[in-house]
Amino acid sequence: MSAPPSATGELERTVDHAAAAARFVADDAKAHWHDQALWWVRKKRDAASAAVPDWEALRDAAAGLKAHTLSRLGDYLDEFARNAEARGAHVHFARDAAEHNAIVHGILQERGITRLVKSKSMLTEECHLNPYLEARGVTVTDTDLGERIVQLRHEPPSHIVLPAIHLKKEEIGELFHRELGTAEGASDPKVLTEAARQHLRQRFLEAEAGLTGVNFAIAETGGVVVCTNEGNADMGSTLPRVHIACMGVEKLVPRREDLAVFLRLLARSATGQPVTTYTTHFHGPRPDGELHIVVVDNGRSRQLADPVFRRSLSCIRCGACMNTCPVFRRSGGYSYGYIVPGPIGSILGPARDPAGHRTLPFASSLCGSCSDVCPVRIDLHHELWAWRKELVKRGLLPWRKRAAMKLAGAVLRFAWLYRLAGWVARRLVPALPRRLAYGRWNAWGRQRELPPMPRQTFRQLYRSHRDRS
Amino acid sequence: MLTVGLFIPCYIEQLYPEVGLATVRVLERHGVRVEYPEDQTCCGQPMSNTGCTEEARPLAEKFLRLFRGYEHVVAPSGSCVSMVRNHYDGFLAGQPGFDHLKRSTWELCEFLVDVLKLPRLEGAFPHKVGLHQSCHGLRELRLGSGSERRVAPFNKVQLLLSELRGLQLVELARQDECCGFGGTFAVQEEAVSCMMGRDRLADHERAGAEIVTGVDMSCLMHLDGLIRRERRPLQVLHVAQLLDRAEAAA
Ligand code: SF4
Numbered sequence: 114m115s116a117p118p119s120a121t122g123e124l125e126r127t128v129d130h131a132a133a134a135a136r137f138v139a140d141d142a143k144a145h146w147h148d149q150a151l152w153w154v155r156k157k158r159d160a161a162s163a164a165v166p167d168w169e170a171l172r173d174a175a176a177g178l179k180a181h182t183l184s185r186l187g188d189y190l191d192e193f194a195r196n197a198e199a200r201g202a203h204v205h206f207a208r209d210a211a212e213h214n215a216i217v218h219g220i221l222q223e224r225g226i227t228r229l230v231k232s233k234s235m236l237t238e239e240c241h242l243n244p245y246l247e248a249r250g251v252t253v254t255d256t257d258l259g260e261r262i263v264q265l266r267h268e269p270p271s272h273i274v275l276p277a278i279h280l281k282k283e284e285i286g287e288l289f290h291r292e293l294g295t296a297e298g299a300s301d302p303k304v305l306t307e308a309a310r311q312h313l314r315q316r317f318l319e320a321e322a323g324l325t326g327v328n329f330a331i332a333e334t335g336g337v338v339v340c341t342n343e344g345n346a347d348m349g350s351t352l353p354r355v356h357i358a359c360m361g362v363e364k365l366v367p368r369r370e371d372l373a374v375f376l377r378l379l380a381r382s383a384t385g386q387p388v389t390t391y392t393t394h395f396h397g398p399r400p401d402g403e404l405h406i407v408v409v410d411n412g413r414s415r416q417l418a419d420p421v422f423r424r425s426l427s428c429i430r431c432g433a434c435m436n437t438c439p440v441f442r443r444s445g446g447y448s449y450g451y452i453v454p455g456p457i458g459s460i461l462g463p464a465r466d467p468a469g470h471r472t473l474p475f476a477s478s479l480c481g482s483c484s485d486v487c488p489v490r491i492d493l494h495h496e497l498w499a500w501r502k503e504l505v506k507r508g509l510l511p512w513r514k515r516a517a518m519k520l521a522g523a524v525l526r527f528a529w530l531y532r533l534a535g536w537v538a539r540r541l542v543p544a545l546p547r548r549l550a551y552g553r554w555n556a557w558g559r560q561r562e563l564p565p566m567p568r569q570t571f572r573q574l575y576r577s578h579r580d581r582s
Numbered sequence: 583m584l585t586v587g588l589f590i591p592c593y594i595e596q597l598y599p600e601v602g603l604a605t606v607r608v609l610e611r612h613g614v615r616v617e618y619p620e621d622q623t624c625c626g627q628p629m630s631n632t633g634c635t636e637e638a639r640p641l642a643e644k645f646l647r648l649f650r651g652y653e654h655v656v657a658p659s660g661s662c663v664s665m666v667r668n669h670y671d672g673f674l675a676g677q678p679g680f681d682h683l684k685r686s687t688w689e690l691c692e693f694l695v696d697v698l699k700l701p702r703l704e705g706a707f708p709h710k711v712g713l714h715q716s717c718h719g720l721r722e723l724r725l726g727s728g729s730e731r732r733v734a735p736f737n738k739v740q741l742l743l744s745e746l747r748g749l750q751l752v753e754l755a756r757q758d759e760c761c762g763f764g765g766t767f768a769v770q771e772e773a774v775s776c777m778m779g780r781d782r783l784a785d786h787e788r789a790g791a792e793i794v795t796g797v798d799m800s801c802l803m804h805l806d807g808l809i810r811r812e813r814r815p816l817q818v819l820h821v822a823q824l825l826d827r828a829e830a831a832a
Contacts, residue, residue, distance in 0.1 A: 135773035144777065152756070159729065168732035437730065439760045443774050476771060478764025478778070479631065481721035485730035501633030510633060514766075518629045522637025525592065525623045526644070535596040556769040560776040561807030564597045571595040571602035575618050578603060582610075 127469050128450030128462075130476040137445045143281075148442040150278060155436045157385025158486070164387070165377065174374045176490040179427035182365055183417060189332040189365045190408065196335025200397030202404040210240035213409045217242060217324070217357055218249055220405055224355065226251070226321040232339070232346035233257040234326025235273050235430055236359050236409060238452045254316040256345035258309055265292045271446030273453055274383045274432035279445050313345070323349030327360035327406075328429070329375060333368045336396040337406060340379060340389035347393055354402045358395065362413050363426045375429060378488035382431040416464055421499045425460045427489040434483035434493055440476055449473060456483035456493045463500050471509045474500035532570070539566040585615040587652035589645075589687070591662045591799075592624035598799050604826035605658040605690055611829055612698055619648040627665040631765045635672065642673035650679035654697060655687040658822045660719025660797045661765075663689045668722055689723055689797055690822055695738045701745040705828030708748030712791030713739060714782065714805070715758040716798035725797065729757045739797060739821060746828045752789035759785070763804040779808045783816060794818050 138144050162168045182189055194204040207213035213236075221229065229251055231237065243253045243264070255264045259276035263269065265288055270276030277285070286300035295308045325346045329338040337358050339346045350356040366372060380389040398404035416426050435441045435455030446454035451462035451470060459477065462470035474497045483493040504510055524534050542550055543566045551558040586609065590602045606616050625645060626638030645666065649655045657663050666687045674680040694700045719725045719739075726737035743749055762768070762778025769775075783805060786794050794816055796802055802818040809816050819827075 131771045131773070134771060138773040138777050141777075145781075148781070162732055165732075439762065439778050440771070440774050443777050474633075475767070478717070478760050478762060478767045478771075478775070480717035480760035480764070482717070482730060482760065485721055485728055498631065498633075501631070502635055503633070505633035505635070514632060514770075515634070518632050518634040518637050522626075522629050522634065522640070525626070526640050528621045528623055531592070531623045539596065556772045557807070559772060560811060561779075561804065562810040563807065564593075564803050567597065567599055569599055571590050571599035572618075572620060574599045574603050575606065578606060 128448075128472055130444070130448050130450070130472040133448035133450070134440070134444035134476070137448055138443060144443050144445075146281070147279060147445060151275075151436045151442045154275070154384060155433075155486075158382055158433055158436065159385075161381040161385040161387060165381065171374060171378060172488055172490050175378055175429075175488055176427065178366065178371050178374060179489050180424075182367055183363070183423065183426055186362060186365065186417065189367060190362060192332040193330055193335055193365055194408070196333070197337075197397075197406055198335070200335050202335065202395075202397055202406050205405060205407045207407055207409045207411070209411045210409075213240045213359065213407055213411065214242050214245040216407050217359070218246060218251070220355070220357060221246070221251055221322060222249075224321070226355065228252050228254075228316075228320050229322050229324055230254050230256050230316055230320040230345075230349040230353070231260075231324045232326065232341055232349050233260050233276070234324070234359055235453065236326055236361050237324070238269060239411065240359075240409070242359075254313070254320070256313050256316065256349055257341065257343060258306065261309060261313065262288065269452065271454070272432060272435055273430050274435075279447070317348045317352050320349065320353045322355035322357060323351075323353045324357045324359065325350055327358050327364050328379065329366050329372055330360055330364045330406075330408075331367075331369050331372070332365055334396060336369075336394050337364075338372060338392060338394050340376070340392045342384070342386075342390040344391045347391055350393075350395070351399065355405070356395070356398065356402060357405045357407065359407045359409065361409050361411070363428075379429055379431050382433040382486070382488040412465060421503075422460060422464060422496055424491050425457065425493075425496055427491055428457050428461075429489055431488055433486045433488065434491075437482045437486045438477070439480060439482070440478065444476070449476065456497065457491070460493065460496045460500060463504070467504065467507060468509055471504050474498075474504065532572075535570065539568075539570075542566050583613065583615045585617060585653065586693075587649045587655040588616050588618045589622065589625075589649065589655050589657035589662065590618065591657065591659045593803070594658065594799055597803070598820070601658055601799050601820040601822055604820065604822040605656070607826050608690070608694075608822055608829065609656065612694070612700065614698070617652070622648055625662045625665045627662060627669075628765055630665065630669055639673045642670050645670075646674055646677060646680055646683060649687070650683055653686065654693065655683065656690055656693045657687070658690045658797070658820060659799065660689045660716050660723055660725065661800065663687055663692075664718040664722035689719060689725065691739045691742055691797055692723060692725060695741060701742050703742060703745040703825070703829065704832040705745065705825065706747040706749075706831045707824060707828035710750045710752055710790050710792045711743065711824070712752045712754060712786035712789060712794045713743065714761060714786075714794050714796035714801055715739070716796050716801045717758075717760050719797045720758055726758070742821075742825065743795075746825075747832075749828070752786070752791045754785050754789050756785055761801045761805055763798075763801045765800070768804055775804070776808065779804055780812075783808060783814055786816060787814065791816065793824070795821050795824050797821050 262277040271279040289295040380386045441455040459473035481494040626641035629637040761782045762775040806818045
């Protein structure tokens with residue numbers, strides 16, 4: 114992939130993570146800055162989680178709750194819809210992204226609404242809602258500061274919690290100078306934030322409908338819960354008369370008290386805050402307004418039916434696996450070429466489009482930090498590993514790699530052949546002129562020396578050791 | 583006398599034979615009889631990690647055949663032991679002897695601490711040492727508590743090192759960040775892999791380490807490749823070699 118996916122929502126077909134990552138790494142200062150910024154969030158997360166007694170037990174509880182909910186998702190969805198409707202909300206079900214977009218557009222169209230404010234929702238990113246609506250004459254304004262920044266740059270978010278983390282404040286200053294008329298060269302975050310606030314206030318006042326994502330939906334009460342740090346979801350859902358809340362089917366929790374588990378984990382894992390600044394519960398529309406809840410499947414029931422990848426459906430989109438991932442920190446979100454980047458995105462992306470995202474499960478050293486950081490205990494690095502297997506099964510591993518592994522497998526089956534191959538390599542490599550040994554073919558040797566080539570193998574050393582003693 | 587089957591990963595057999603020999607000497611010094619089944623080759627991890635399960639299967643079967651007779655199997659490698667313990671089920675579940683093999687295949691330090699119930703090491707190693715916690719040792723074998731988890735802190739490798747006279751363990755800013763080796767990841771994602779390695783080394787350097795040690799020679803091979811290319815003032819030493827030298831000096 115050569116450029117970030119465009120705002121029209123069209124991702125380039127085949128993502129080459131390694132190549133995109135190499136370009137990111139080439140700007141050493143920026144890559145290190147990105148790494149440091151996210152590591153700082155990871156450290157905040159560590160401190161926040163350390164302040165909670167029984168953090169690990171809390172993770173167990175969350176994982177258990179999710180597993181339980183997913184095991185009877187149909188029942189809980191029914192219960193949720195019944196209760197939400199009883200409170201006066203309209204519940205719409207969408208099978209896929211196209212249906213979701215059509216439903217949202219339908220609601221707006223029927224009411225002649227052309228100005229929509231949106232608070233952060235990864236689901237609408239997944240469905241490419243913005244370009245869909247804009248093509249139909251609706252002005253869509255993302256109201257989360259980071260989201261607004263990337264929207265003005267015609268880029269998708271590069272991180273699910275910190276959508277503009279790939280940008281430095283100077284770059285944002287330039288953008289605001291161009292788009293919002295701030296002074297040239299102004300890059301003080303305070304000044305920029307104030308400019309964005311004024312600009313967004315105008316949009317809030319003009320909006321006829323507000324769209325939000327959903328962090329949790331409660332089956333027992335029919336309510337939806339939205340967590341933001343900027344209060345923009347609250348502005349967007351209280352100023353206009355119409356509130357549309359979009360959620361994936363996996364957002365359900367059975368009871369209101371289950372929230373206690375997830376809300377404690379979410380903010381701490383995401384940003385290291387003890388709790389998100391604004392956590393708003395919507396139970397039915399406001400007195401003179403309308404609340405529409407759009408519940409989307411878009412491939413989730415397929416994921417649910419798969420015993421290996423089912424657990425990844427528990428994801429609460431905290432972004433902790435991205436912040437901890439040593440590869441994400443150094444390759445940036447765009448290198449993944451998928452709406453959700455990082456470890457979890459490398460599982461969800463291939464599920465959507467295995468061929469297009471076949472490099473993602475390999476964009477990991479399988480260090481396992483993601484699995485240990487995940488508040489709902491998704492076995493991320495094992496699922497990445499399982500995806501690799503799956504890609505081979507589907508014939509999607511590049512033939513060179515496949516051939517290399519076949520050859521290695523064949524050699525290693527026979528101890529004599531393995532010894533012979535080892536002998537040849539250990540004699541051949543040191544004999545090669547440096548230019549050949551470190552030729553283009555040798556990706557190891559571009560920045561690293563090859564290991565030493567000893568004269569004797571362990572077997573030989575062991576034999577003489579044994580004979581001596 | 584306790585007899586163990588010695589499992590020497592392919593790249594140690596071929597490229598770092600001294601690490602294998604140091605393992606033998608450390609074990610023997612603690613009264614363990616070592617047997618090395620010569621027909622062994624590789625645990626199958628490179629194929630398995632690339633998704634090529636069918637290429638790994640015969641190697642898992644071979645492993646079971648060669649090692650099932652031993653009370654314990656010991657290897658100087660966290661990631662190869664993890665392969666046996668965490669990934670062989672798919673090939674060998676239900677086969678005679680597998681359950682025992684899985685439970686009794688140990689990484690060297692783990693074996694010293696959990697089975698031999700050391701440390702009571704007599705040894706001296708008067709150097710500043712940085713411990714590179716290889717990811718598979720840390721997060722798959724749980725040789726240490728890991729910085730992500732909120733559990734009572736423990737670290738089996740550190741426990742052993744702290745027994746050695748004169749050894750000064752340096753404090754890293756990122757205790758257990760991955761070095762970027764990751765098997766075929768090291769070549770597939772060469773750019774990120776090397777950046778990770780350099781960052782890892784910089785952390786050790788800033789902390790004042792002279793020597794970087796760890797339980798996985800593969801991580802150290804990658805770091806050493808960078809050290810030698812960039813002539814950095816560091817040296818890598820597998821923990822088996824370090825223990826061997828320390829004990830020999832005592
Ligand atoms: S996979 Fe886990 S850590 Fe990653 S975003 Fe989802 S919940 Fe958070």
